[in-house]
Amino acid sequence: NAVIFNDNDFEVFVDANATNWNYKEFEMNAFNTTWDLTVSRPYGDGGGEVSCRVDPSPCFDMQPPLASAVKLNGTINDPAGAPDVGWTVEVALPIEQLMEKNADSAQKPQAGVFWRINFSRVQWALMVNGSAYVKT
Numbered sequence: 001n002a003v004i005f006n007d008n009d010f011e012v013f014v015d016a017n018a019t020n021w022n023y024k025e026f027e028m029n030a031f032n033t034t035w036d037l038t039v040s041r042p043y044g045d046g047g048g049e050v051s052c053r054v055d056p057s058p059c060f061d062m063q064p065p066l067a068s069a070v071k072l073n074g075t076i077n078d079p080a081g082a083p084d085v086g087w088t089v090e091v092a093l094p095i096e097q098l099m100e101k102n103a104d105s106a107q108k109p110q111a112g113v114f115w116r117i118n119f120s121r122v123q124w125a126l127m128v129n130g131s132a133y134v135k136t
Helices: none
Strands: 009-015 023-028 034-039 067-073 086-092 116-122 126-129 132-135
Touching: 023 086
Parallel strands: none
Antiparallel strands: 009 023, 009 116, 023 034, 067 086, 126 132
């Protein structure tokens, strides 16, 4: 688990009981570095990160962990390398862990049960400076 949103990443948000409380957030980057956490309630309502990174007890650390894989179409952080076209990520999330901390109101996905899910792509503007990329 590592903070990765300061660099380009892909994020998945899952709310198993559609309340915006104790929703799960998963981030991954082109190196396949991942971060999983729970957000106790919306940040605007005083919510915050619940993860082993900020507080070992109680913390959320998805076990079994999410499974993710990355396919590169180019290179990473090498402007002189092959043309960089992009990268693809595949994620498998364990249902039981998505329902954690929501056991009283979350139901497994089935007809008539609604979960909220959202996706976000963090993409920073970059420029080449010598042989490296820098944020603009």
